[in-house]
Amino acid sequence: MPAAEILPNNCDLYALPWKGRTVEEFISTRGIMKLHEDRSGRYRSVKEIAVKSNFDAVAADTMLAFGKELRLAIEIYLLPFAPDAIILGGSISRSSETFLPAMRSGPLGLAGVLKISSHFENTALLGAMADWLRRRD
Secondary structure, rough: OOOOHOOOHHHHHHHHOOOOOOOOHHHHHHHHHHHHHHOOOOOOOOHHHHHHHHHHHHHHOOOOOOHHHHHHHHHOHHHHOOOOOOOOOOOOHHHHHHHHHHHHOOOOHHOOEEOOOOEEEEEEHHHHHHHHHHHHH
């Protein structure tokens, strides 16, 4: 089955439905901040939450909750494709140690395919370039 049939909207994961909203609203900066506010958190940025998660229980719980949401979205929408790897990039990958335990704890084996990019914000561009080169051959 073509990916476009499983993932509508040109396969844009961020726009897919999730808990009455969209995936983006749970796995973006806005989503992390909402998770933190729901826990009566006091920090003003995801970077601050991630840094403080080493010693602040509310910040740590926020990042683990984010990891769980991201894991569930990946399990539902991406694992059915049996990918060899799922590469997590962007600025959030700089703080991966704060949410990876929750991502790797699921029953579906995400730990085996999940990779953290060291290219941060350039990850998507590099992935697109690699895909383009692969299709040329």
